[in-house]
Amino acid sequence: MSAMTTYFIRRLLLIPLTFIAITFLVYSVLRVVPGGPIEQAQLQIKMAMMGEGGASGMMNEAAELQIPAAAMEELKKYYRLDKSIPVGYAHWLWGIVRLDFGRSYVYGQPVLEVIISKLHISLYFGLIGYFASWLVCVPLGVSKAVRHKSGYDTATSILVFIGYSIPGFVACLILMVLLGGGSYFDLFPLGGFRSENWAELPFWGKIFDQLHHTAIPVFGYLMGGFATMTMLMKNSLLDNLGADYVRTAFAKGLSEKRVLFVHAMRNSLIPLTVGIGNALGLLFAGSFLIEKTCNIPGMGLLGYTSIIQRDYPVILGTMVFLVLIRLTGNIFSDAIWAIIDPRIRFGK
Amino acid sequence: MILKLIYAAFLFGAGYLFTHKVLPRSFAAAGRRLGLDMKPAPHWQKRFKRFRMFKRGYYSFLFITTLFVMSLFLELMINNKPLFIRYDGRVVFPAIAEWTGKALFFLPPRPMDRKSDFGQPGDDEVDYRLFAAARKDPSLFDRHVAAREAEIAGIGDQLAAAKKRGLFTVEERQDYRDLEEFIPEIEAEIDLLREAKGIFAAGGAFILMPAYPYSPRENLLDMPGQPPHRPSFEHLIGTDDSGADVFAQLAYGFRTSMSFALIVSLSGYFIGIIIGAIMGYFGGWTDILLQRFTEIWASIPFLFMIIIVASITQPTFLLLAGLLVLLHGWIGISYYIRGEFYREKAKDYVQAAVAMGASDWSVMMKHILPNSLVPLVTFSPFNIVATIGTLVSLDFLGFGLPIGSPSWGTLLDQGMKYLKYYPHLIVAPSLALAVTLFLIVQIGEAVREGFDPKVFSRLR
Numbered sequence: 001m002s003a004m005t006t007y008f009i010r011r012l013l014l015i016p017l018t019f020i021a022i023t024f025l026v027y028s029v030l031r032v033v034p035g036g037p038i039e040q041a042q043l044q045i046k047m048a049m050m051g052e053g054g055a056s057g058m059m060n061e062a063a064e065l066q067i068p069a070a071a072m073e074e075l076k077k078y079y080r081l082d083k084s085i086p087v088g089y090a091h092w093l094w095g096i097v098r099l100d101f102g103r104s105y106v107y108g109q110p111v112l113e114v115i116i117s118k119l120h121i122s123l124y125f126g127l128i129g130y131f132a133s134w135l136v137c138v139p140l141g142v143s144k145a146v147r148h149k150s151g152y153d154t155a156t157s158i159l160v161f162i163g164y165s166i167p168g169f170v171a172c173l174i175l176m177v178l179l180g181g182g183s184y185f186d187l188f189p190l191g192g193f194r195s196e197n198w199a200e201l202p203f204w205g206k207i208f209d210q211l212h213h214t215a216i217p218v219f220g221y222l223m224g225g226f227a228t229m230t231m232l233m234k235n236s237l238l239d240n241l242g243a244d245y246v247r248t249a250f251a252k253g254l255s256e257k258r259v260l261f262v263h264a265m266r267n268s269l270i271p272l273t274v275g276i277g278n279a280l281g282l283l284f285a286g287s288f289l290i291e292k293t294c295n296i297p298g299m300g301l302l303g304y305t306s307i308i309q310r311d312y313p314v315i316l317g318t319m320v321f322l323v324l325i326r327l328t329g330n331i332f333s334d335a336i337w338a339i340i341d342p343r344i345r346f347g348k
Numbered sequence: 349m350i351l352k353l354i355y356a357a358f359l360f361g362a363g364y365l366f367t368h369k370v371l372p373r374s375f376a377a378a379g380r381r382l383g384l385d386m387k388p389a390p391h392w393q394k395r396f397k398r399f400r401m402f403k404r405g406y407y408s409f410l411f412i413t414t415l416f417v418m419s420l421f422l423e424l425m426i427n428n429k430p431l432f433i434r435y436d437g438r439v440v441f442p443a444i445a446e447w448t449g450k451a452l453f454f455l456p457p458r459p460m461d462r463k464s465d466f467g468q469p470g471d472d473e474v475d476y477r478l479f480a481a482a483r484k485d486p487s488l489f490d491r492h493v494a495a496r497e498a499e500i501a502g503i504g505d506q507l508a509a510a511k512k513r514g515l516f517t518v519e520e521r522q523d524y525r526d527l528e529e530f531i532p533e534i535e536a537e538i539d540l541l542r543e544a545k546g547i548f549a550a551g552g553a554f555i556l557m558p559a560y561p562y563s564p565r566e567n568l569l570d571m572p573g574q575p576p577h578r579p580s581f582e583h584l585i586g587t588d589d590s591g592a593d594v595f596a597q598l599a600y601g602f603r604t605s606m607s608f609a610l611i612v613s614l615s616g617y618f619i620g621i622i623i624g625a626i627m628g629y630f631g632g633w634t635d636i637l638l639q640r641f642t643e644i645w646a647s648i649p650f651l652f653m654i655i656i657v658a659s660i661t662q663p664t665f666l667l668l669a670g671l672l673v674l675l676h677g678w679i680g681i682s683y684y685i686r687g688e689f690y691r692e693k694a695k696d697y698v699q700a701a702v703a704m705g706a707s708d709w710s711v712m713m714k715h716i717l718p719n720s721l722v723p724l725v726t727f728s729p730f731n732i733v734a735t736i737g738t739l740v741s742l743d744f745l746g747f748g749l750p751i752g753s754p755s756w757g758t759l760l761d762q763g764m765k766y767l768k769y770y771p772h773l774i775v776a777p778s779l780a781l782a783v784t785l786f787l788i789v790q791i792g793e794a795v796r797e798g799f800d801p802k803v804f805s806r807l808r
Contacts (some may be wrong), residue, residue, distance in 0.1 A: 165785030
């Protein structure tokens with residue numbers, strides 16, 4: 001077995017360990033802190049009783065506001081809070097293995113269903129954003145490299161640095177102020193995945209409406225990796241243009257276009273694939289900042305609202321997705337890297 | 349207006365001189381006094397020179413550092429408390445006292461200046477701006493006195509009307525007596541105002557307000573209209589929805605963001621250097637175990653974790669900084685230091701140091717570390733940019749610094765609520781954020797140019 005195979009096998013074996021370590025950490029944090037399901041249930045029952053008590057007029061507060069001990073036990077048993085943290089965690093983990101993520105307190109549905117119902121939304125924006133960033137960054141990086149140290153290079157560099165210094169969600173906010181109606185122009189809707197009457201629209205109306213809602217968030221996604229990707233493209237192309245094989249190609253009389261786009265480009269694109277693993281995480285999990293800003297009901301917003309609403313099964317469920325995607329994504333991108341670039345050998 | 353601009357320019361000039369002339373020189377002088385050689389090594393001098401050659405970055409460096417050092421004295425420049433106030437022989441320095449109170453936070457807080465001691469009726473804190481206005485326009489006293497006299501007349505009318513109706517029940521009599529007791533109180537206030545007018549006229553009152561006389565936490569509810577207010581001459585960027593001045597919040601937010609980022613980066617570096625050095629220097633099983641641990645730790649979605657913790661307890665400045673360092677700040681740099689140590693370890697000078705019997709610690713910190721500082725320095729500006737971005741996002745989500753601390757993210761969050769009608773609440777903080785980060789990125793480029801110059805050779 002080659003050193004590389006063992007390397008990847010070792011990394012794959014590390015996934016369960018990492019997964020267990022992280023989820024156990026989160027599980028214990030959630031178990032230790034106040035505001036869990038029992039408190040929530042108590043609050044709900046109290047509210048209900050207050051309503052009844054208010055109706056009947058008189059009420060004995062201290063006596064009536066207690067949850068019956070038996071019901072309390074049942075609740076605890078349901079959420080496995082009667083067990084110690086490791087035992088409860090083991091039960092939860094066993095559930096995950098059987099793809100039983102538990103039930104959301106807020107939605108009242110199985111967590112897996114909730115997550116899957118949101119997944120395509122994040123995927124939609126993530127994919128478009130990712131392809132858009134390739135479409136923008138690669139040509140820009142190439143043209144910058146070709147005209148290295150020219151006025152064009154400096155001007156676009158400043159653009160790139162501006163892009164670097166504005167976080168994606170802030171860019172979305174600015175665009176919404178400028179183009180979202182109200183103060184300046186009224187070109188785009190203020191967030192959301194689709195219009196409310198989307199289902200009633202005609203076919204072309206549907207497409208237009210969807211694209212209309214896509215523009216601003218995708219711009220935010222684009223801003224996220226814009227600067228790094230462009231500069232990576234530029235620098236790696238410049239590196240390659242100084243390499244010996246490019247000199248050879250020139251020396252045998254090839255045209256500059258051919259050298260640039262066939263010889264140098266192929267090698268220069270390799271470093272850009274490193275980001276694939278990271279982008280994969282973004283594809284599925286969405287950037288919850290952008291999702292919150294643009295009010296897109298995707299995975300990111302789900303994770304965020306579940307934390308606010310203390311919907312523990314959903315928090316843990318999104319965490320499982322996030323961690324798994326990130327772990328496999330990293331290995332995946334390293335593997336791609338090793339496949340397309342034979343010079344790279346891991347595990348030495 | 350022009351006077352204010354000149355004043356601001358003068359303040360900035362003074363800040364520049366202090367930051368880039370006084371501070372480094374006194375630092376060097378102190379070092380020499382301690383017997384240190386304060387001249388940088390030749391290769392560092394060369395790096396500094398290259399750094400200065402990159403003009404955009406060098407000027408950004410001058411600008412940002414000047415602003416940051418100035419922002420440490422913000423209480424003296426942007427505050428609703430005066431630098432200096434004198435009234436009837438009583439001299440107080442409220443803004444300076446607030447500044448020293450913050451710098452020496454362990455001392456007991458200073459009691460506030462009460463209105464009644466400064467010619468204003470009431471027991472709460474002095475309205476310094478009213479004081480300043482009264483100095484400019486003495487007729488203010490007459491208006492206040494007239495208003496109070498009208499009040500007395502009104503009460504007199506009420507009393508007369510009540511007498512006419514007759515006082516039958518106990519409550520009515522009680523109300524009557526309560527109203528009657530108001531009159532001497534108001535009369536005392538009138539006396540105070542008349543006395544104050546005399547003191548003001550005799551030149552017994554003096555006040556020196558800071559350049560921008562509003563504080564970021566002050567709710568200006570007596571302005572006409574409902575907050576948020578649009579930008580005006582008086583409030584350069586308007587107010588937010590609690591009536592607090594946005595410009596003041598931006599300025600204080602700059603200080604918060606910068607110091608937060610500096611603290612997080614520095615402590616992240618500290619931990620990262622130690623862990624990376626241990627990994628790289630000892631190698632073997634120590635390296636493997638620590639690397640696996642780092643790998644696991646790095647896979648924690650840190651923003652998510654911070655939000656979970658912050659949704660439970662409202663974090664303080666230091667807790668938030670600590671969390672960020674612990675969960676995220678040290679990881680990136682530890683990889684680089686590990687690599688550098690691996691490379692440097694094999695070199696002859698390390699062998700020589702080991703052969704001379706230097707301890708592991710001294711080899712690591714005294715011999716190897718100074719030779720692996722380049723990635724540390726080149727990454728620090730970008731590290732600061734990332735940390736400021738994180739702080740803004742956390743504040744934006746409402747899981748950042750405690751409520752009431754001036755911050756850019758909170759303003760952005762508010763701006764989102766008033767997106768359609770008050771764009772200044774978004775435009776101003778995002779502009780401040782973008783400009784600050786842009787300048788820091790420029791510094792980063794200059795540092796990279798100076799410390800790690802890349803020459804691309806290209807054949808055409």
